[in-house]
Amino acid sequence: MLRSGAGHPDAARSQASTSRQLSPEEEAQRLYATLNDYLLLEHKAQPRLCLPVESENGEVTTGARDGAAHVLRCLKVWFDLPADVLINAINLFDRFLTKMKVRPCHVPCITVSCMNIALEQYAAETNTKRSISVEELVSISQSACTAGDVVRMSRVLVDKLSLAGGARAATALDWLRLLRAVLLLHAPAASVQEEELVQLLEIVSCDAACVNTRTSELALVVLYYKLEEQLAEWSRASEEGGALPEDAYVLIDFARQLQAHCNMSEAALSHARTRVRHVVSRYERCEARRDQRQRLVWRLSERTLKVLRPTDRLTSLLPTIEEQHFAVDATPTRNRSGSECSENEETSDWPRSPVLPVYCDN
CATH class of the missing domain: 1.10.472.10 (Cyclin-like)
Structure with a gap:
């Protein structure tokens, strides 16, 4: 859907290696050209x-x-x-x-x-x-x-969906990476990790409450959700006697200019911010109630257990060994058949119950 030029998602990746050689003015022109192409085909x-x-x-x-x-x-x-x-x-x-x-x-x-x-x-x-x-x-x-x-x-x-051409549309992830690149160009001191932004976007995208939000608005709200933490940290530092960094004013001015450039209304942006905060807070509450180590239980039938490990002919009982204290040579011989097992029933590594606990770290 996007033409193969500055605005194509592939162009941003292919030019990532050459972007280091561009001057800040040329880099800004390239990013804003991509932004305009995204806006034309966003609908x-x-x-x-x-x-x-x-x-x-x-x-x-x-x-x-x-x-x-x-x-x-x-x-x-x-x-x-x-x-x-x-x-x-x-x-x-x-x-x-x-x-x-x-x-x-x-x-x-x-x-x-x-x-x-x-x-x-x-x-x-x-x-x-x-x-x-x-x-x-x-x-x-x-x-x-x-x-x-x-x-x-x-x-x-x-x-x-008219995907026969092979090209795909710019998603919210493309918008998020683009806005982050533009932000770092204007405010290099802003500490926003791409991994954290992507994880937050995945959480929001999986909820139907944010499905009808414009991709540009959704990306901007997710970006500033993380930037609010940075601004709060700068505000606490200024209250303790430090000066508010100049990048704080750059962030505020950047948001206003980007909102006007993308034709985002204040009401729509505020509504999107409310929905994103609601989804993230609900997700965090669910994560807080869930244990770090999740216990999964697989219920298997007796027939499946026999297929996995044939234990129908094994027993955990051994015959009693009679000790002879007086006649050493009279010790009786010990007869064991191939169908007997020396494992204790309580310490066996294979559970006798059809419920198998499985643990995972995720």
Whole structure:
């Protein structure tokens, strides 16, 4: 959807190596040219969902949409995929639900298909070979569909979303990286780590409350959510006797200029800020209640246990050994059959219960 020039997401990556040789004026011109290109085509990649909270006539609800987004994030974590794939897959899912009326039974297949298309587009952009097959996506996602279903659904998505050209739209992640680069150009002292911003954007993108927010507004709100911590730290330092850094005034002026340049109204920006804060606070409360080490329980049947390790013919009991104190040579011989095991039932490494506890650090 974006032309291959200064505004294309690939152009920002390909010119990253040459940006060090540019002067600050040339770098600013390149970034603002990309910003203008993003603004021209922002409406084409903007979802406009209107999903009910409860399904009345077999419609997809906001809960189903959030569930699909979390499945995509689980796939991203499982396969260790970059954030570009996740944000693009969520954007494809929301845009498809905006154009098409979908039945709830088709949501799992559409979810995996969006991840499939996002993987194809990322491999084409980075000129790398795709390492995850469709069969692996279907197996890990447990979507109850076949690889052929995903391939056919992917063709439908490509046709309905006009993705035949291979180019993708600028997502909120592209906007976030662009705004961060522009911010650091004006205020180098602003400490905003890209990893923290990307993680925050993933949390916000998985919630349906922020799905209809403009990608530029969402990226700006996420960026300033982290910058508020920096501004609060500078304010505390100034109250203790230190002077407020000049970059603090630059940040405030930068926000006003960017808001005017992108035609962001104060009401829309305030509404987006409220929704982002609500989503992040709810996520932090859930994380605070959850233990650092999560205990997962796999329930297996007796038949599955026998397939994994045949223990039906093993026993933990041994015959009693009678000791002879007076006649050393009269010690009885010890007979053991191959069907007996010397393991104690309480200290056995294989549980006798069909419930197997599994621990993970995530």
